[in-house]
Amino acid sequence: MDADEFRTRGRQMVDYVADYLDTIDSRRPLPDVTPGYLRELIPSTAPDRGENFDTVMADLDRVIMPGVTHWHSPQFHAYFPAANSFPALLGDILSGGLGAIGFTWASNPACTELEVAMMDWLGKMLQLPNDFLYSESEKGGGIIQSSSSESALMALLCARTEVIRQQQDNNQHLTKGQVLDKLVAYTSIESHSCIERAAMTGLVTIRALPSDENGALRGATLEKAVQDDLDKELIPFYLGASIGTTTRCTFDNLKELGPVCNKHKIWMHIDAAYAGSACICPEFRYILDGVEHAKSLAFNPHKWMQVNHDCTAMWVKDKELIEGAFHIDYYILRQSNHGVRMPDFRHWQIPFGRRFRSLKLWFVLRSFGVSGLQALIRKDISLAKQFERFVQSDPRFEIVAEVVLGLVCFRLKGDNSRNERLNYLIHKDGRIHMTPSKVKDMYFLRFAICSTRTGAADVAFAWDIVREMADKVTLENGS
Ligand code: PLP
Secondary structure, eight states: OOOHHHHHHHHHHHHHHHHHHHGGGGGOOOOOTTTGGGGSSSSSSSOOOOOOOHHHHHHHIIIIIOOOOOOTTTTSSSOOOOOOOOOHHHHHHHHHHOOOOSTTTOOOOOHHHHHHHHHHHHHTTTTOOGGTTEEEEEEEEEEEEEEHHHHHHHHHHHHHHHHEEEEEETTOOOHHHHHHHEEEEEEEEEHHHHHHHHHHHOOOOOEEOOOOOOSOOOHHHHHHHHHHHHHOOEEEEEEEEBSSSSTEEEEEEHHHHHHHHHHHTTTEEETTTTTGGGGGGGGGGGGGGGGOOOSSEEOOOHHHHOOOOOOOOEEOOOOOHHHHHEEEOOOOGGGOTTOOOOOOGGGGSSSSOOOHHHHHHHHHHHHHHHHHHHHHHHHHHHHHHHHHHHHSSSEEEEESSSOSSSSSEEEEEHHHHHHHHHHHHHHOOOSSSSEEEETTTTEEEEOOOOOOOOOHHHHHHHHHHHHHHHHHEEEEEEO
16 A cells, blocks of 8 residues: 555545444444354455555455444443544644654653653643643653553552562561562552452452442541551551442542551552543542542543543652662663653653653644533533433432432342343343443443434433343332
8 A cells, every 4th residue: 555545545544434333323333243153254364466456455354343342332332431532533644654662761752752742731630639740840751651550550560669679678588489478568448450450460369348328438447458458467558449440430539548548658540440530620629629638540531532542641759769670771772862851751651662642632632622522521420410310210220329420220129130130121132232230249220321423312311221221120020
């Protein structure tokens, strides 16, 4: 494919994507395929000779589309949102076109410098303490990671390196393995599995602590767990706190947890993957109160801030700890940074190479503006409130967790089995897509506002279907 054909194909592909998104409300959110469907549709080996791109384009509708889940359908209410916007798509095209890899400042100065600037723009939008910002502190700063999972892991590995160093400073005879065996990380039973995964990867013990009746991990619970472990001569070192849990969007009490972490020198990492975006609205910023105690935090603009996957914003209070923990001097990279103090992001992440992800963030922030992004968040929250009112108006149902942001967790009063049946009927019907969850043995349904295309009529449509299926469950149960 030469540049001229690329221009033609590029226009064709842009049209394909624009048409897809323009007509997405005509598609059912879930595809009707069974596992292995695609194997039948393509050859079992790669073609020996290159094919004409017309045949590739023709296969999109034949091979790919039948198996696509339409996350941007206004009837998609599962998981959490996956952001998608035209300015972000354009940023990804440019990033791919430049194809310039930014592992050090010198390997692509614009990549590092725009990322540094964007992390400060974003940090200021979230009103983060100055300690996390490049421009306002000596030590703070941020990076775009590919996921919240990677951010939780990097924070844990960093904390692990730091605590091993401190322990060995105090006792030179201790081996790393001996320290590792004693390290304990904490999280709540409601947090995302990425925290537990980080601990597994880091080879440390993790304790999932109980949440209170509002789904929050509280300071006293952490203090008690830490004391128990200290009594056993173990070494508490990391807390994975959550702001906006995946199960039911609950919030750990950072203001209580922070002082416990400070007292026991525990690294507090905040996972705000979904809810972080809401903090750009002053009225929701309170959910991050206590962030000043954290050593690191991350949230996903690729969930709820119009930036296509992948884009996770992660900040640390002390960048020397992260650079120091993973610093490897590599001769080929000893190229001058021209005396400019700029991060070499290869030290801050697991992979070596990195894409120019800040472009799409820059395009989004400039195209929507802060007030445009705030308006979209507020719209989604008001739609969730509309659904909450529908649920409250029907005495058969109950709300399972306070609706603070764009997620409504609800259930039919009574047994889990009635709710499992309700979920099954909604899923089988297929006009809307939701995912269930379970906390403390209570099974419930989650209604998330996901697509920017979802409006009040779609929420009413979804509620009609939930009610219709609930009628069937009630009839079946004779109650
Ligand atoms: N944390 C929370 C609260 C989440 O909701 C999710 C995903 O939904 C994650 C972490 C994982 O995010 P990622 O895919 O960026 O690792």
